[in-house]
Amino acid sequence: EAGVTQSPTHLIKTRGQQATLRCSPISGHTSVYWYQQALGLGLQFLLWYDEGEERNRGNFPPRFSGRQFPNYSSELNVNALELEDSALYLCASSSGGKVYNEQFFGPGTRLTVL
Amino acid sequence: SQELEQSPQSLIVQEGKNLTINCTSSKTLYGLYWYKQKYGEGLIFLMMLQKGGEEKSHEKITAKLDEKKQQSSLHITASQPSHAGIYLCGAPRRGSQGNLIFGKGTKLSVKP
Numbered sequence: 001e002a003g004v005t006q007s008p009t010h011l012i013k014t015r016g017q018q019a020t021l022r023c024s025p026i027s028g029h030t031s032v033y034w035y036q037q038a039l040g041l042g043l044q045f046l047l048w049y050d051e052g053e054e055r056n057r058g059n060f061p062p063r064f065s066g067r068q069f070p071n072y073s074s075e076l077n078v079n080a081l082e083l084e085d086s087a088l089y090l091c092a093s094s095s096g097g098k099v100y101n102e103q104f105f106g107p108g109t110r111l112t113v114l
Numbered sequence: 115s116q117e118l119e120q121s122p123q124s125l126i127v128q129e130g131k132n133l134t135i136n137c138t139s140s141k142t143l144y145g146l147y148w149y150k151q152k153y154g155e156g157l158i159f160l161m162m163l164q165k166g167g168e169e170k171s172h173e174k175i176t177a178k179l180d181e182k183k184q185q186s187s188l189h190i191t192a193s194q195p196s197h198a199g200i201y202l203c204g205a206p207r208r209g210s211q212g213n214l215i216f217g218k219g220t221k222l223s224v225k226p
Contacts, residue, residue, distance in 0.1 A: 004156075006156075031212070033212060033214075035214075042216055042217075042218050042219070043202070043204075043214075043216040045207070045210075045212075045213040045214060045215070048211075048212035048213065050212075055211065055212055056210060056211055056212045056213055058213060088154060090156060090157065092157075102147065102159055102162050103147070103159070103204075103214060104159050105149070105156045105157040105158075105159070106156050107155055107156040108154075108155065108156050110154070
C-alpha cells in the first residue's frame with residue numbers, strides 16, 4: 001500500500017513569489033493535514049482538510065492557504081513568500097470516523113526562500 | 115497552552131544497550147503518538163496510546179502512557195544503529211481537533 005506522497009521534494013523560490021506544494025494521501029484516507037517544521041521551531045500545525053472542507057487552521061497568516069480536491073489530494077499555497085517561510089512542509093493523512101486518528105506523514109517538501 | 119516536553123534532548127548509546135525517552139505534558143493527554151524522523155525527512159508512525167496505563171510494543175520498542183495520562187515513555191531494548199534518528203511525541207491539542215502538538219524531539223545516536 002502506497003504511503004503519503006508529496007511533491008516536489010525541493011522547491012526554491014525568492015521573496016515575494018508564490019509556492020504550491022502538493023500532497024496525495026493514503027488510499028482511503030479522507031483527511032489531510034499540513035505542518036511546518038522550521039529550524040528551531042519544531043513541528044507546527046498549519047491546516048486540516050476533510051471531505052473537501054477546511055476544518056481547522058493553526059496560527060498562521062492568511063497567505064498560507066490550501067484546498068482539498070475531490071480525490072482527497074491537497075495543495076498548500078504560500079503567497080508573498082518571506083525568508084522565514086523556509087522550512088520542511090509535511091503533509092499527513094488519516095481516515096475519518098474517530099475523534100483521534102493516527103496521522104501518517106509523507107516525506108515532506110523542503111522550501112527554501114532566497 | 116498545552117506543551118509537550120521531551121527528555122533527554124539527545125542521547126548517545128552503545129549498540130546493544132537499552133534506553134528510555136520521556137514525554138511529559140502540561141495537561142491531561144487524550145492521546146499520545148510516537149514518531150521517528152530521520153533528519154530532514156518525514157515522520158514514521160510508531161505507536162498511538164490513548165488509555166491510562168496502556169502499553170504497546172512493536173519489535174524492540176515499547177511505549178507506555180501513565181495512569182494519570184500526563185506522561186509517556188518510549189523504551190528501546192538492545193538498541194541497533196537502525197534505531198538512530200529523532201523521536202518525537204505528539205498529542206491532540208485540546209479544543210482544536212485535527213491539530214497535533216509535538217515535543218521538540220530526542221535525537222538518538224547508536225554507536226556500533
